[in-house]
Amino acid sequence: MHNRITFPSDFLWGASTAAHQVEGNNINTDWWVREHARPAQVAEPSGDAADSYHRYPEDMQLLAGLGLNAYRFSVEWARIEPEEGWVSRAELAHYRRMIDCALELGLTPVVTLHHFTSPRWFAASGGWRRSDAADVFGRYVATASRILTDVPWVCTVNEPNIVAMLAGGRRGELAAATLPDPDPTVTVRLIEAHHRARDVLGSLVPARTGWTVAGQAFHAVPGCEAETQAYAYPREDVFLEAARGDDFIGVQAYLRTFIGKDGPLPVAEGVETTLTGWEYFPPALGIATRHAWEVTGHVPVLVTENGIATADDARRIDYTHDALVGLHEAMTDGIDVRGYLHWSALDNYEWGSYRPTFGLISVDRETFTRSVKASGRWLGEVARTGTLMRPVVESSC
């Protein structure tokens, strides 16, 4: 016996990565600097990561072989512009080869221009607090546009809401219940930068443009609705409002957060948690999708990330299945969802540690050998058939 739910035939089915988390030796970034700071700020540095800088053809072949039809990856600003105003044509050519590789394999490329990491020179000169951040980012976007001529989906900035919070804290703190206060200047600059990037891209390439926002499924403890709204607005809704008029909104959802009188509550005792310490809560995707649709004023949704850090791959299938059920319900209610890109294609560098494994494919840390997990084969089958299936164990009674 099977539960069957079907998705549109032109739905994008894929997986996502980010340059710093998979490429390896991304030495010109602010993150590399942070990873090697003393005293240590992170459990371990990214090092060679998954060596995807060299092994991306294999990664993409595996994804295409599973039956997926899209791949989201990021191009690294610090490689393309290693010094302010200095463009590396060789790195542009590298990323162009990645785009060609995806297209040749039948994978729709979804390209992110900024995924948490910035060039060292940008960070050292004030980063997103620079008053000319939008000019500087816009110039990089114009440069990157040279290789984006046939890329249908471009994400300007990944999770600007987390970037604004990181500006006030460290990535490692984000697993904790309390998200650091977003830096208000950084918030303003990021919104300016996104709008500039949207204009630049709009004038140079035919891509659909949007940014990707971390949806946090805030739940008010009864009586704490006002506190929840006040907590959520600067951490999420201001960034969704800034996406009004975009071609799409990238929804990224993993967990929910309860908000009480004094702010967020820790995950309750006895509740299942993942390797990132987050509550196991698959409905987060449907909730975040509905919320993004509402706050953006009905901008089409592309799910650009959703997944689970777990060593139990069967649980990854459970989580993804149930998240997709919630997504499909939102679609049935009229929300325009264009695709689902799972986080992540590979086990990778989870911003300070390799311990939380999100991948559909595992990577041997010594040899870089890739091994497809059952969850990867399962999602590939969903993609190939457009049908969500989970065998229901027949009762023997």
Ligand code: BGC
């Ligand atoms: C980010 C990814 C990250 C994932 C899991 C998102 O915040 O975009 O880079 O690995 O969630 O934490």
